[in-house]
Amino acid sequence: MEHTSPFERIIRGVLIAAVLLFFLFPILWIFLMSFQTNEQVLRIPPSLFFSPTTINYTSLVTGKLQTAAGSLDLAFMRNLGNSVLLSSVSVALALVLGVPAAYAFARFKFPLSEDIAFTLLSFRFAPPLLVLLPLSLYFQAIGLDDTYIGLIWVYQLIALPLILWIVRGYFEDISPDIEYAYRIAGHSWLQTFTRIAIPLARPGIAAAGLLAFIFCWNNFVFALILASADKQPVTVGALAFVTASGIQYGQIAAAIVLSVTPTLALALFAQRYLVEGLSLGAVKG
Amino acid sequence: MSTTNEAALSLAGVDKIYALNSRKPVHAVQALDLDVRKGEIVALLGSSGCGKTSTLRMIAGFESVTRGSITLAGRRIETLAPARRGVAMAFEGYSLYPPLTVRDNIAFALKSARINATEVDKAVKEMAALVEIESILDRYPTSISGGQQQRASLARALVRPADLYLLDEPMGQLEPRLRALLRGRLKRLLNERGMTSIFVTHDQTEANALADRVAVMEGGVLQQMANQTELKERPANLYVATFIGEPPMNVFDAKVEIGERVRFIVKDGPALDFSATAFSQAARVAIARRARAVIGVRPHDIRLGAGDNAAKVVSNQWLGDQSHLALDVAGKLMVAVAFDQVNASRGEIMRYEVSSTKLHVFDADSGEAVSHGAEAA
Incomplete structure (x- = not known):
């Protein structure tokens, strides 16, 4: 790599720029759109220059959407709150259940352990629509449809297998002798798990938690079928922008910007742990 | 020498069978009887897979005992949790805690025993000097060599008061000159403080130099346990002899x-x-x-x-x-x-x-x- 000519470096720079432009341009475009009115968005030819407006954001925040056909109520902020609630509680629950389970699968061999682990993974294979109809019938029967608890429970199908399988790998990479060394110095099994195993696997737990959060956040069908308007997350709530008087592109763009922000912030926060995990590395010694 | 005839550790009829209920159970340790006197240094010597490490891990509590009993300082310990057995151990893979400095790694066992800070500091320094790692006390395990990690791991095991010290290949990674030096120092420390210890090795020079008695194992069976002279002059069988x-x-x-x-x-x-x-x-x-x-x-x-x-x-x-x-x-x-x-x-x-x-x-x-x-x- 040291003996690259200036020409090669220029080519590499251009190619990287092309890739970045390809992937980032839609995001940039949506960001710009969120500051334009519907008329400005639909202008032919489109232009990068416009006088920005914050009308989209204010209508989202206040919940009043002014359209040609009159005023519409928007539940966007409530949807956003639902998304935060559903995703964070689901991931928290999945971590509480999944991390000890991952440790058990990594450290102990018990009858059917591999089969149980694989069954949990297999929840990710089946298309969600396959289970949704029976699930909604059951939920109606036991009174769990249109409840946060029911949704969080179903979200475990997304979050739990992810966390279990990613964190399990990290636990397996920690030499058991490190834990033995701690236990023989007079500590219980539980202390060893909380003070040695979990801190050493923290980068993995952070990565798994982040991924699970993103998957939960982006989920659409579970909430669409199992929840009514007041429990729905942003993914479903965005449907409201397709109104009788047309598609509200400006609001959609603003909604996307707002709904991407929490996951983006979380990713930036967790990135620290991920980098730390890589540089600390070599747990195996 | 500070050995007495009082048995500190006693293994009676100990068996270790891996995968007991499977089609191919592995009988790693067979009917092992072993007595270690108080203050005695015993080497478990044998080739790879002879059952010596399994034996050590059963005493430490990381492997269950399939049959038989282990008694340490008058207490039956084979079913106790590792934390309650009163043994200290140095691991072959070092097993230092990556987020802690070498100093904290060594001090760790003492801190959890609630000993005051000056005492801890003194004990850590003394042990670090013994294994020649004073200069790297403030570094992290991943930034030091394998030999240094091994010495830190040894120091961590020895710094703590225990009824029995278990050392798994304590000097495997050290260069020959340092190994000979440490052997002498380690032997003096163990003798002076009357620390009962068992160490596992496949190096007979190390076993002979450090141990009071050597237990030769092969195929999960204790072939002979005797002092060095007896092993050479009166080997119990053809395996020990060769x-x-x-x-x-x-x-x-x-x-x-x-x-x-x-x-x-x-x-x-x-x-x-x-x-x-x-x-x-x-x-x-x-x-x-x-x-x-x-x-x-x-x-x-x-x-x-x-x-x-x-x-x-x-x-x-x-x-x-x-x-x-x-x-x-x-x-x-x-x-x-x-x-x-x-x-x-x-x-x-x-x-x-x-x-x-x-x-x-x-x-x-x-x-x-x-x-x-x-x-x-």
């Missing part, structure tokens, strides 16, 4: 003829002929019960340049302080060691002699020792 000693003992199958004289006839090789009176009565009786036997002689017990037997010299190596001669005897190589330079070139015929007092006789089938140097085993 495993202990460098170069290893020369062994040959021989036909036994006993009467006025005691004769061992090696097929296509020499016949060793001794006067019957050269053997004790008990040894003669024991040998006479067998028509065949395995005879053995240690390389440095072969007298060169004298005697009735002769063999062709295959090689003659001068190591600077001793000569290793390989002789062609009965189609095998017989190694002889002499402590001066031997004037013999390849292909030359060399006379040699084996005295009855240096001869080891083993049962041809079981390998059990029959006699050592004319005395019954």
Whole structure:
């Protein structure tokens, strides 16, 4: 790599720029759109220059959407709150259940352990629509449809297998002798798990938690079928922008910007742990 | 030496069977009886997979005991959690805690025992000086070499008060000079403080130098537990005889003829002929019960340049302080060691002699020792 000519470096720079432009341009475009009115968005030819407006954001925040056909109520902020609630509680629950389970699968061999682990993974294979109809019938029967608890429970199908399988790998990479060394110095099994195993696997737990959060956040069908308007997350709530008087592109763009922000912030926060995990590395010694 | 006859650790009929309920259970340790006296240093010596590490881990509590009992300082410990057994251990893979500095790693065990900070600091410094890692106390385990990690791990195990110290290959990663130095210091520390310890090694020099007694294991079975002299002079069986000693003992199958004289006839090789009176009565009786036997002689017990037997010299190596001669005897190589330079070139015929007092006789089938140097085993 040291003996690259200036020409090669220029080519590499251009190619990287092309890739970045390809992937980032839609995001940039949506960001710009969120500051334009519907008329400005639909202008032919489109232009990068416009006088920005914050009308989209204010209508989202206040919940009043002014359209040609009159005023519409928007539940966007409530949807956003639902998304935060559903995703964070689901991931928290999945971590509480999944991390000890991952440790058990990594450290102990018990009858059917591999089969149980694989069954949990297999929840990710089946298309969600396959289970949704029976699930909604059951939920109606036991009174769990249109409840946060029911949704969080179903979200475990997304979050739990992810966390279990990613964190399990990290636990397996920690030499058991490190834990033995701690236990023989007079500590219980539980202390060893909380003070040695979990801190050493923290980068993995952070990565798994982040991924699970993103998957939960982006989920659409579970909430669409199992929840009514007041429990729905942003993914479903965005449907409201397709109104009788047309598609509200400006609001959609603003909604996307707002709904991407929490996951983006979380990713930036967790990135620290991920980098730390890589540089600390070599747990195996 | 501060050893007493009081047993500190006692293993009775200990079995370890891995995958007990599967189709192919592995019997890693078989009916092991082992007594370690208070303040004694015992080496578990054997090749890979002989059961020595399994034994150590059962004592520490990281492997369950399939059958049998372990008693430490008067308490039955085989079912206790590792934390409650009162043992300290240095691991072969070092197993330092990555987020802590070397200093904190060593101090860790003491801190959790609630000892005041100055005491902890003093103990850590002392132990660090012993294993020569004072200069790296503030570094992290991932930034130091394997040898340094191993010494830190050793210091962490030894710094803590315990009824028993378990050391798994404590010096495997160290360079020879440091290893010899640390062996001496470690032995002095263990003796001075009367620390009962068991260490696992596959290096017999280390076992001989550090241990008061050596337990030789093979195939999950304790072959012999004795001091170094006894292992060399009175090995319990053919395995111990050929495993202990460098170069290893020369062994040959021989036909036994006993009467006025005691004769061992090696097929296509020499016949060793001794006067019957050269053997004790008990040894003669024991040998006479067998028509065949395995005879053995240690390389440095072969007298060169004298005697009735002769063999062709295959090689003659001068190591600077001793000569290793390989002789062609009965189609095998017989190694002889002499402590001066031997004037013999390849292909030359060399006379040699084996005295009855240096001869080891083993049962041809079981390998059990029959006699050592004319005395019954």
